[in-house]
Amino acid sequence: MSLSVSSAAVAGACASHGAPLLEVTDLRVAIARGDDEIRPVDGVSFSIRQGQTFALLGESGCGKSMTALALARLLPDTGQICGGSVHLAGEDVLALPEAAMRRVRGGRIGMIFQEPSTSLNPVMTVGAQIMEALARHCPPGVVLADEACGLLEAVGIPDPARRLRDFPFQFSGGMKQRVMIAIALAGRPQLLIADEPTTALDVTIQAQVLDLLVAIQRARGMGMLLITHDLGVVARVAHTVGVMYAGEIVETGARTDFFAAPLHPYSRKLFAALPGADRRGAALEAPEGSVPGLDRVFQGCRFAERCPMAFDRCDEEAPGWHRLGEQAVRCHLYEGVSVPRPFVPAQALTAVAEGARSRQPVLEIRDLSVHFPVRKGVLKRKVAELKAVDGLSLRLYAGRTLALVGESGCGKTTVGKAALRLVEATAGEFLLDGENITALPEQALHPLRRAVQMVFQDPFASLNPRMRVGDIIEEGMNALALGGDPRQRRKQVDGLLERVGLDPDMRWRYPHEFSGGQRQRIAVARALAVAPRVLICDEPTSALDVSVQAQLLNLMRELQREHGLAYLFITHNLAVVEYLADEVAVMYLGRIVEEGPVERVLSAPTHPYTRSLMAAVPRIDAESAEDSGADTATAALDLPSPLAPPAGCHFHPRCAHATDVCRLSYPQVTEMSQGHRVRCHWPRFGA
Template sequence: MNAPLPADLPEAATAALLHVEGLGVAIARTDGEEVRPVDGVNFAIAAGETFALLGESGCGKSMTALALARLLPDGGRIAAGSVRLGDEDLLALPEAAMRRVRGGRIGMIFQEPATSLNPVMSVGAQIAEALAAHGLRGAAARAEACRLLAAVGIPDPERRLQEFPFQFSGGMKQRVMIAIALAGRPRLLIADEPTTALDVTIQAQVLDLLAELQRREGMAMLLITHDLGVVARVAHRVGVMYAGQVVESGPREAFFATPLHPYSRKLFAALPEAAKRGGALDAPVGSVPPPDRHFPGCRFAERCPAAFDRCDEEVPVWHAVGTQAVRCHLYEGVAIPRRFVRETAGAADVVAARPAQSVLEVAELAVHFPVRKGFLRRTVGHVKAVDGVSLRLQPGRTLALVGESGCGKTTVGKALLRLIEPTAGRLWLDGERYDALPLSALQPLRRAVQMVFQDPFASLDPRMRVGEIIEEGLAALGVGADHRARQARVTELLERVGLSAEMRWRYPHEFSGGQRQRIAVARALAVAPRVIVCDEPTSALDVSVQAQLLNLMRELQHEQGLAYLFITHNLAVVEYLADEVAVMYLGRIVEEGPIERVLGVRAHPYTRALLAAVPRIEGAGGAAPDVGGTGVAGGSTATPGTIMAELPSPLAPPSGCHFHPRCPYATDVCRIRYPAPADLGQGHRVRCHWPLALR
């Protein structure tokens, strides 16, 4: 059974456009057996409505989307159920007819635009290819492609049609994917993690764009995500998926006010928030069971804190609870939702006094990359990726470096380890300068400072076993008396990060994303460092795996006094984990200080814009987003404070304050002179001509 459609939808939208009943997907294994990643999924979506399918990685969300479009991988088949789009049964169509449906009545935005776009075809050719599949070619196709790029907010669309995907930013590539998905004017748009790994400002732009296009076209939208903030911002109804089944469904406002299923409540408990600082996040233990498991009872039972004997032996049925529906034995005979009280604080730990001595310090760091052109490769300019950054890292404390993609955060982290050579600046480790040391003399730095990279799959050698990957650093830096001692250290590290010693014999591809990130942490810890540079370590992790990793990092910091430089665009993580924060824009720090001061005062308009762009779950229990009203004629759906302009190029940054072209408070002095640092007290500093007027 499904929860009823929301009453606030327009009358024309109350008839469901998409009906999915009992959908099951089977995939054949090499041993002849089959696995069931999707097993009995039911939901419906009305025209003009957004239905969010929520859950951890491995729950079957993306496989459900692929099944709707009949794009299953080799060996996959629809094992059961029906999928009706309007009056048509999609599973009964021959493949030739289904090709007309894909990209026509159904559009799809895939999770990773960088891998979904063809790197050797221009953007215009890829949009034209989608248009040609629906009978539009030549000059008419080019005009329509230009219109689509303009519709998704890409400036100068005529020129950019000729460009290739590598010439677009991450947010722009996602907009191109949306344009391709809209080429056939679909009635149903499937958006599979459309904002994963995008920074908060680009994420806000993409979500606002989807909402505006939905309002304009009246599309139904299936939004697949693990981000509760995104769900709170754009969804009308929510379905929670676990181990191949939907376990809870209902209107967005009811779901956020009172999540019913124990799994849903665990997802809320795992959210990092400022109110939970000092306490551990209540992440679900373990992980999603594999699709080859047989379940005699509830699929969540082994991870459920409320499980009892019946949960292990009997499959739960659907129960209607108010406007919601839940598949759980706890709601037998319950007609009124039980009140949900979110945990907002954990048991505070004793925080050590701020030490006077920094373990690592950087002053006026600059990294400029030359731009060369012509046959003789003459230098015609420099990309000022980092331009005068000063930071201090202290034992047992976390400094968060935040900002949009392209602002220079990762370059700062790599320059601290001399993985990228600084153009200028001074670097100290325990008071000793190391910026001028030859590479052969940097072994003490390599032992003291380690890095956890953003993409663990790319940073782990796919040809080496996990045990060899961790031991390699030990051998290279001379840690451990012999091979046996290093093997014992590998065992200790794997167990410390929550993995078993037997996993040392596996290769990286045999692990989930969260497990690979734990391996990357174990490798960084192997040589007993005192500083760890964490470059977006949680950017692509779902909320429960993120909580497990944050709990681990917090425990390690308290046990070993580690200093963290936490590079991220996830401000919710910053609020939970960081002690100090530095806000970076176009290679420079524009605001810095204690976390409570910077995020409380928000003296710089860029800091305010970043925080305004963060999707929040507070207030999500209110009215659903408008999907049928006309709104303000010609108005924008942009969230107040959202930065709509693109980040300027560091090759030619704006004169004066670099932020002035995007700043609503800019005056003439902002366009002429870069602001000097202003001290706002309590270690809080800002570079803005008018900081006091903004408080």
């Protein structure tokens, strides 16, 4: 028989021996909204031991970040903690007066926020911001500048004494996240809260940040609360896992147990929504719908509306907790169950439909270069040239997907914008259906604008906030004089909204009234409105939850099959590449270093840079936290500046296999087999 347990017991389920560092019991948060009340945290219990990481996993809107803010008592003005307890090393945090709580925040509890660009003060140097935290929590007599320098050095920022005088905009995304970690460590916290610390970071930068957090945790013995929706990150660093849904935790357990046999139907849906090579040709099993609003009173199971295994009792009665070994789950299905069944994600049942490739590409890019002049002084004299793209060639075929991968700063987005003539090329040619359109004037580019459309990374920034969604979608048709009369266009807009999974009545709403995943669907509908033949997708899934990502990938796969679209998919998510792409091109400092069929390049990468990207990807196997692979050493070095790329092979300063010839000359293309090409002097070394 299964063992039903209380919330208090669940809080202690993750701490096997001794008193936990943090113990949260039946925590409840309410936020007033007019006459209504939102309950983003509704009876949450968990515990964290010293030196251990507890990962809080779930979709956006589940209440993860609000849980973290409640622990530090940083709720919005209309929010309040209306129940439960939070004990840090035995002390009741919720009972402390605000004056004492100020010493706890940044001192005993450190916090890393999701977006460093908005968390760092843009008008203060990073040194001043670190010293501000040190001044509050360090004992008298400490030399703040020396301490700040030591913190920057500890988080791996080179030349820390000089970088203390720099402002946040002078740091890359990964470096800014390191500065945030330094600020969080200034008070030598017992507990570190990391809220989505790697969202939208490249795989190599993500690996740097995660490895840094693990190393600092081991050195200082901190407990860590990691908030994320990325199962790969959880597998890499967590010791215990809690799955959160609609304001409550529905499953807890050790990382190894959780990845061997996730129990709750919601947890299993998250695994089934993960893209990968093993699911090519099959739809991803994303949970249908979205997280329910937290302003309603729930009677039964909160996941029942989206659960394929729900029965009548799920709608009428909230499930209690059940223990299965070291795991605990809140689900009616586990009454009378004592041993969890292993979970095997659904595999692809059908092969990818391989249509015959057209002999002629829809869009061809030949020897593209995009150089930006760097000017200084009153007269704005050119002092240098930034080579964002430096001699790149690509071909896009109907019904196929070419993935362009690489770190931030390698020039991927510039390629997409140059293909649309949104930035002017320094050199190179563009061929649309074999016709050279390179020299066409701006007013003659209507065929290109219609045939090639772009879906941008941030849909909120790319959608006009002052226009209704229907007008946004219709705007392209109006500009290109497509779609017939206004009545016919409105009908087409309604059809497009339905096609991307939205209600036609939503055409009257503004962008801010939609979720991130819905806004990305609107961006896809806008691109489809002019019946394009090529879609350039710039990181369209980078900041989406795994379930919303799966919904979008399913939609894109269906649209490609229905309309024969060619995709240029710009991304750093290699799991998405494995699932969606037919060919992949790996880009480094403005040049393609390896390309070919996706199954060839990703299963047997020959360039050291491609191997380092593959090694840096967090995997969901239980051993991934301990085994990061030899090639991850590459991730410790930052991408060189395109203002002054290294001589010879651009990758040689980061390559463990570099020789003298690599430092002297750039490698020529080596043909491997079956269309697999690489630019490396030693392509088979270590392959």
